[in-house]
Amino acid sequence: MAKQLTIFVENRPGRLQSIAQNLHRSSIDIRAFTIQDRGDYGLLRLIVDKPNDAYLALADVGCACALKDVLAVSVPDQPGNFYKLTSALAADNINVLDAYGFVLQPHRTGICCVEIDKAQMAKAEEVVRQAGFAVLQDEELYGL
Template sequence: MAKQLTIFVENRAGRLKTITDNLRKSNIDIRAFTIQDRGDYGLLKLIVDKPDDAYLALANLGCACALKDILAISVPDQPGNFHRLTSALAEHNVNVIDAYGFVLQPHKTGVCCMEIDQPQLMKAQEIVAEAGFTVLQDEELYSL
């Protein structure tokens, strides 16, 4: 299963540089990211090519971070597909806690990364597959 690295980051100039410099020195490739503002602190969510190594590198730096299992879903970039995906999950009462996505060019393949309530994660994986979408395994996601 794919993993997302979530880092609790002080909201001040230079903090992201420290984190990205540490990952660069550890030869870790950031594949996707999102930042959420929470006032004095924020959440930095990363998809990286070596999540376990990234976790250790940032923990050694003193960062409060966590590795979370997520669903990384390949979604063809066509109108209505995200709706089809969310409808399948809603019909089975699966709660999406957090999500973000991106489109890979030139293949026009969307990737939707979803954090699902842990007890529903395996069920969600089955629902997504039954709806005709592909759940990317960790190495598939990290090598995009």
């Protein structure tokens, strides 16, 4: 199962730079990220090549962070595939807590990282596969 690193970041100049610097010093490669504003704090979500090392590098310098399981779904970059993916999950009453995606070029393959309640994760993986999508294992995702 792929791991997402979630970091609580004080919303002020230089905090992202500090996090990026610590990851750089630990030779961590960022594959994808998303930032969400929460007022005085933000949430930085990362997919990195070495999530456990990234967690330790940031926790050691006092960053509040956590590792979470996410489904990394390979979605062909074509109209309607996100609809097909979300329809399959909804049909089985699986709630998406968070999701973000990116497209790999030149293969034009979309990767959708989907956070599901832990109790529904195994069922969600089965539903996604039955809908015709591939679920990337952690090393496949980190090696992109």
